[in-house]
Amino acid sequence: MFANDPAHPLAAVTHAAPYAYYRRLAEGPPLHFDAQLDCWLATGAAGVQAVLEHVDCRVRPPGMAVPENLAGTSCGAIFAELVRMNDGARHAVPKQVLASMLGQVDLARLRHSTLQIARDHLPTGAASLNQAMFELPLFGMAGLLGFAPAQWPQLASWTRDFVACLSPLSNSDQLAGAQVAAASLLQRFKLLLGESVPDSLLVNLIGLLSQTCEATAGLIGNAVLALRLQTGLQAQLQADPSLWPAMLREVSRHDPSIHNTRRHTACALEIGGAALPQGQMILVLLASAGHDASVHAEPGHFMLQRPVSPILAYGHGRHACPGQQLAQTMAAACLQAWADVLAGMPLAWRYQPSLNARIPVFMEGAAA
Ligand code: HEM
Structure with missing residues (x-):
């Protein structure tokens, strides 16, 4: 361990400079037990792929489809149906519907409409940038789902309140707010789509908003930082705007918004040269x-x-994100629309507390 290393992988998510530490982890064994966190770590491309491909590495602990604090609530009802939180048959049908729906999105049109919305919401300082990087992708998704523009701000606000219930760091006020937001979202989607749409699909359409929310805000925020910190990048993009998609792709690798995910062993298994008992968290x-x-x-x-x-x-594998192209398209359009105003904006930043998402929170400060 080096002096400036994060204390452990969960602290790496919001650490100022965690990537040398991640690179050293990638050089080690694909799977090893971390006594401090009392769980297994899958590291490097080989370890990550092996776990995400393994049929007995499940998204939820055995026998606990819904976290205890959400059982019997509106948030719990949504959580229980999300493809992201289910394996096997319950996952297969809604997942196919989502994949085919998202596969039909016209990305050129999405880029064009997001550019337009982003130009109408130019950030004027740190506070409005923080708000816009969360709102804009949600506006884009709400538009794709068929909601009218007048409804977007309220939907974005409920979605942000709802995702609070998905974090183990949420306090009791946030959890209570998340219940109200979940019930309101369900009602609004029923009004839009009618009572005949099965709940399992309805809930997964809400899931598209919640999956978009933090991950895409983080991608936009980390791209704002890349524009400031990578010498010559801004000029390169100005000279050749066709490089914007490559820019967002490289941010997704170099300074990603989602640093980790979890799996649980359904039975004793061997993977990446390690023997894991049943019920282990990875x-x-x-x-x-x-x-x-x-x-x-x-x-x-x-x-x-x-x-x-x-x-x-x-x-990777059966839970791989179906929203990658959408997220990168919307983020690229926002950055392209905002690049000039961002260049002169004095900004400092820290990271929002989280165990898996790296999302900068901007403050008024010296331009980097
Ligand atoms: C930068 C933005 C995004 C990042 C970094 C990201 C990342 C991820 C990751 C890592 C997973 C897999 C989780 C796991 O296997 O445990 C995932 C799943 C998922 N993502 Fe994204 N995502 C982003 C944006 C989006 C957007 C915009 C949508 C909506 C269109 C979306 C919808 C989903 C869904 C529905 C799943 C669950 C898939 C399944 O379990 O079958 N994501 N995402």
Whole structure:
């Protein structure tokens, strides 16, 4: 362990400079037990892929479909149906519907409409940037789902309140607010789509908003930082705007918004040379895979033109993110619309407390 290292992988998520630590983890064994966190760690591209591909590594602990604090609540009812939180048959049908729906989205049109909305919501300082990076992707998704623009701000606000129930760091006020928001979202989606749409699908459409929320805000925030910190990047993008998609792709690898996910062993199994008993939690360090030198040459360097290799920041295998292209398209459009005003904006930043999402919180401060 080095002096400036994060104390453990959960602290790495919001650490100022965690990537040298992730690179060293990627050089080690694909799976090892972390006594401090009392769980297994899957590291590097090989460890992350092996766990996410394994049929007996499940998204929920055996016998606990819903976290105890959500059981019997509106949030719990939504949580129980999300494809993200289910394996096997319950996951298969709604997942197919989502994949085919998202696969039909016209990305050029989404880019165009997001550029327009982003130009109408130019950030004027740190506070409005913090708000816009959460709201804009949610406005984009709400538009795709068929909601009228007048409804977007309220939907975005309920979604932000709802996702609070998904974090183990939420306090009791946030949990209470999340219940109200979940019930309101359900009612609003029923009004839009009618009572005949099965709850399992309805809830997963709400899931599209909640999955968009923090991850895409983090991608936008981390891209704002890349524009400031990577010498010459802004000029390169100005000279050739066709590089914006590559820019967002490289941010997703170099400084990703989702650093880890979890799996639980359904039975005793052997994986990556390690023997794991049943009921073990595995912390899957997606961010270490993006910094694995055996897959990405000079992983610490921000490079726009990299050979295309899979980016594990969006997961892998049967739960892989179906929203990657949408997120990168909306984020690129926001950054492109805001680049000029951001360039002159004095900003300092810290990270929002989280165990898995790296989301900068901007403050008025010296321009970096
Ligand atoms: C930068 C933005 C995003 C990042 C980094 C991200 C990342 C991820 C990751 C890592 C997973 C897999 C989780 C796991 O296997 O445990 C995932 C799943 C998922 N994401 Fe995203 N996501 C982003 C944006 C979006 C957007 C915009 C949508 C909505 C269109 C979306 C919808 C989903 C859904 C529905 C799943 C669950 C898939 C399943 O379990 O079958 N994501 N995402």
